[in-house]
Amino acid sequence: MPGPIQSIERAAAVLRLLASGARRMGVAELARALGLPKPTVHGILRTLQLVGFVEQSPDTGKYQLGAALFHIGSSYLDGNELRTRALNWSDSLASRSMESVRIGTLHENQVLVVHHVFRPDNSRQVLEVGALLPSHASALGKVLLADDPVGLTDDEPLKAYTPATITDLDRLGEALEQVRQRGWASDVEELVEGEVSLAAPIRDRRAVTVGAVGISGPVERLCDEKKQPRTELVSYVREAARSISRELGAIPW
Amino acid sequence: MSTYIAAIDQGTTSSRCIVFDHGGAIVSVAQKEHRQIFPKPGWVEHDAEEIWANVLDVVHGALQKASLTVHDLAAVGITNQRETTLVWDKATGKPVHNAIVWQDTRTDQLVKELGEQNRFREKCGLPLATYFSGPKVRWLLDHVDGLRERGERGEVLFGTMDTWLIWKLTGRHVTDVTNASRTMLMNLETLDWDDELVDAIGVPKAMLPEIRSSAEVYGTATGTLEGVPVASALGDQQAALFGQTCYSPGEGKCTYGTGSFLLVNTGDKPVVSENGLLTTVGYKIGDQPAAYALEGAIAVTGALVQWFRDKMGLISSAPEIETLARSVEDNGGAYFVPAFSGLFAPHWRSDARGIIAGLTGYIDKGHIARAVLEATAWQTREVVDAMNADSGVELVALKVDGGMTANNLLMGFLSDVLDVPVVRPIVAETTCLGAAYAAGLAVGYWSDTETLRANWHKAAEWLPTMDAKTRDKGYRKWKKAVERTVGWIDEDDNDE
Numbered sequence: 001m002p003g004p005i006q007s008i009e010r011a012a013a014v015l016r017l018l019a020s021g022a023r024r025m026g027v028a029e030l031a032r033a034l035g036l037p038k039p040t041v042h043g044i045l046r047t048l049q050l051v052g053f054v055e056q057s058p059d060t061g062k063y064q065l066g067a068a069l070f071h072i073g074s075s076y077l078d079g080n081e082l083r084t085r086a087l088n089w090s091d092s093l094a095s096r097s098m099e100s101v102r103i104g105t106l107h108e109n110q111v112l113v114v115h116h117v118f119r120p121d122n123s124r125q126v127l128e129v130g131a132l133l134p135s136h137a138s139a140l141g142k143v144l145l146a147d148d149p150v151g152l153t154d155d156e157p158l159k160a161y162t163p164a165t166i167t168d169l170d171r172l173g174e175a176l177e178q179v180r181q182r183g184w185a186s187d188v189e190e191l192v193e194g195e196v197s198l199a200a201p202i203r204d205r206r207a208v209t210v211g212a213v214g215i216s217g218p219v220e221r222l223c224d225e226k227k228q229p230r231t232e233l234v235s236y237v238r239e240a241a242r243s244i245s246r247e248l249g250a251i252p253w
Numbered sequence: 254m255s256t257y258i259a260a261i262d263q264g265t266t267s268s269r270c271i272v273f274d275h276g277g278a279i280v281s282v283a284q285k286e287h288r289q290i291f292p293k294p295g296w297v298e299h300d301a302e303e304i305w306a307n308v309l310d311v312v313h314g315a316l317q318k319a320s321l322t323v324h325d326l327a328a329v330g331i332t333n334q335r336e337t338t339l340v341w342d343k344a345t346g347k348p349v350h351n352a353i354v355w356q357d358t359r360t361d362q363l364v365k366e367l368g369e370q371n372r373f374r375e376k377c378g379l380p381l382a383t384y385f386s387g388p389k390v391r392w393l394l395d396h397v398d399g400l401r402e403r404g405e406r407g408e409v410l411f412g413t414m415d416t417w418l419i420w421k422l423t424g425r426h427v428t429d430v431t432n433a434s435r436t437m438l439m440n441l442e443t444l445d446w447d448d449e450l451v452d453a454i455g456v457p458k459a460m461l462p463e464i465r466s467s468a469e470v471y472g473t474a475t476g477t478l479e480g481v482p483v484a485s486a487l488g489d490q491q492a493a494l495f496g497q498t499c500y501s502p503g504e505g506k507c508t509y510g511t512g513s514f515l516l517v518n519t520g521d522k523p524v525v526s527e528n529g530l531l532t533t534v535g536y537k538i539g540d541q542p543a544a545y546a547l548e549g550a551i552a553v554t555g556a557l558v559q560w561f562r563d564k565m566g567l568i569s570s571a572p573e574i575e576t577l578a579r580s581v582e583d584n585g586g587a588y589f590v591p592a593f594s595g596l597f598a599p600h601w602r603s604d605a606r607g608i609i610a611g612l613t614g615y616i617d618k619g620h621i622a623r624a625v626l627e628a629t630a631w632q633t634r635e636v637v638d639a640m641n642a643d644s645g646v647e648l649v650a651l652k653v654d655g656g657m658t659a660n661n662l663l664m665g666f667l668s669d670v671l672d673v674p675v676v677r678p679i680v681a682e683t684t685c686l687g688a689a690y691a692a693g694l695a696v697g698y699w700s701d702t703e704t705l706r707a708n709w710h711k712a713a714e715w716l717p718t719m720d721a722k723t724r725d726k727g728y729r730k731w732k733k734a735v736e737r738t739v740g741w742i743d744e745d746d747n748d749e
Contacts, residue, residue, distance in 0.1 A: 078572060081573060084571070095276070118710075122710055
């Protein structure tokens with residue numbers, strides 16, 4: 001076992017200090033309090049700022065804790081709680097779209113299915129709660145990645161499931177930007193050939209994305225002749241996502 | 254063209270109105286809570302005038318939310334908290350007293366005086382207990398000045414909440430067979446008030462409503478719902494049975510809420526239980542023969558999870574119990590029998606109190622969370638065993654509804670201990686749906702029960718995965734734990 005990493009210890013000390021004392025502190029103040037040289041503290045602050053854990057006031061140049069840090073601490077929503085709160089609305093979505101519904105949360109770069117409503121045709125289907133889906137190749141995953149402060153890293157290459165799977169990190173970045181702009185995501189035969197999924201974000205009262213809800217089914221039913229997702233189905237998915245968000249206390253939008 | 258059906262669910266804590274379309278899908282919902290009045294320990298009352306005002310509010314609200322008017326409604330149906338009892342003045346329409354709610358135990362002594370528990374079971378299908386309406390009316394007649402004389406002259410009227418709402422809406426004094434079957438005053442064979450029962454409990458016949466079917470036009474509404482046919486009434490659990498489309502003998506459902514109620518359709522003959530279940534009317538559509546049902550009532554299921562949350566403080570919301578329970582592999586040998594106010598179906602032991610059995614130093618909060626959830630499944634197993642014994646038919650699948658069906662761990666475990674598939678339908682609001690279905694049938698909005706069956710869709714299904722040996726051992730331990738709850742209360746415990 002290697003010993004503790006000094007720079008992480010120092011970064012933690014900076015965060016603790018910012019959390020405890022006066023809300024905003026300058027570099028000199030922090031350096032004095034920690035007994036460290038100013039350039040060292042400055043380097044730490046710049047890195048922390050880069051990952052969103054601290055923010056610098058444009059007026060005074062002083063530092064405070066960043067929004068990303070709050071999200072890490074409080075955006076966790078129990079998956080079982082999410083399912084319970086979403087039950088009525090996910091049922092309605094299945095009834096209206098006549099397709100199966102899934103709700104997912106991000107779990108170690110994959111999508112964990114926390115709720116599943118069968119396609120309402122009484123055919124034999126198996127409950128998929130607990131299953132994991134690749135985040136770059138599913139609509140649920142794209143919605144969750146689009147709003148994730150960390151996002152996908154290039155540690156592992158993006159796996160191709162079909163010829164349509166996005167495997168290039170830059171192209172995925174563009175796709176996620178589009179998801180952020182229009183407020184919903186699709187996967188058109190990117191995970192399974194002939195299968196399409198659509199999804200929209202579930203947000204809590206602080207507008208933090210805590211999950212995604214979506215439908216999936218064959219391309220013939222979910223898309224038009226030009227292989228574009230049917231607008232009616234997209235609106236059902238977005239309405240369900242809004243209803244669940246409202247249930248979680250989100251301000252209606 | 255009238256294209257929707259409205260259902261009014263007059264429940265224990267709130268009144269709701271849900272508007273359904275032809276496919277049985279929810280169009281809009283409005284809900285309003287009413288006050289729970291606790292004049293003394295064990296007494297629970299509702300203000301019937303407040304409930305009526307709330308019902309009008311929610312009907313209005315549900316129509317407004319969907320931008321509908323009364324002209325868009327083909328009919329309105331009613332489902333209600335069962336057994337809650339009201340007496341009102343026929344001339345002025347004013348209640349003579351607050352409604353006495355089903356949970357109210359003020360008739361405890363009266364019920365003891367009326368005799369042995371099974372005295373009336375042959376005729377009305379029910380054991381003597383504080384829940385049922387008959388003894389509650391009797392209490393009012395005994396305690397409100399001059400009420401008995403006025404009842405005998407027919408100047409005051411008795412009704413359960415269905416009757417109160419139908420009377421307010423249409424001016425007709427009627428009840429349906431399902432609600433009447435919870436009074437202890439109706440004969441299950443004749444489906445009419447029984448002279449012997451009425452005399453024994455001591456209620457003047459002149460104040461009783463006319464007993465009608467569950468699905469027929471009782472009258473046309475005036476006021477807010479002007480011109481809309483009032484076309485169904487069903488007690489809440491019977492409405493859920495109807496909404497789950499359990500129209501054939503052997504089909505049943507279990508609704509998981511604070512308590513849980515398992516009802517199984519037994520066809521056109523009442524089955525008198527030899528295993529501690531209630532015999533009740535399931536529904537009656539117009540002139541068709543009544544469908545009877547056996548009912549197993551479990552007092553504490555969701556209430557145990559609430560207790561675990563509020564009194565133990567180990568979780569901050571009810572769904573979190575699943576997360577905590579999943580932190581361990583099994584119950585570690587712990588069993589929780591929540592006999593908080595005695596054991597109900599199929600044991601009926603009022604001297605029992607709750608226990609956690611099998612405790613060792615190994616047990617942590619995760620195991621207790623498991624035991625809490627498993628208690629609901631084992632209690633269901635006991636009721637299902639009693640059902641199978643009484644009906645002679647083995648349950649092949651269990652249809653479930655209610656809030657606890659969101660708990661996957663529980664539903665999976667339930668399937669394991671019953672060794673049958675557990676199925677959740679796509680509309681969780683089966684109570685309102687049942688009232689809407691019955692009203693729709695009465696006015697020809699839906700042609701027959703087969704059409705309604707076609708609306709039923711599976712939303713989730715849990716299949717058994719437990720091996721027989723594990724299941725049998727678990728059930729044996731559960732039964733041993735149950736044995737250890739009985740006889741806890743002593744004569745001098747003064748359990749009031």
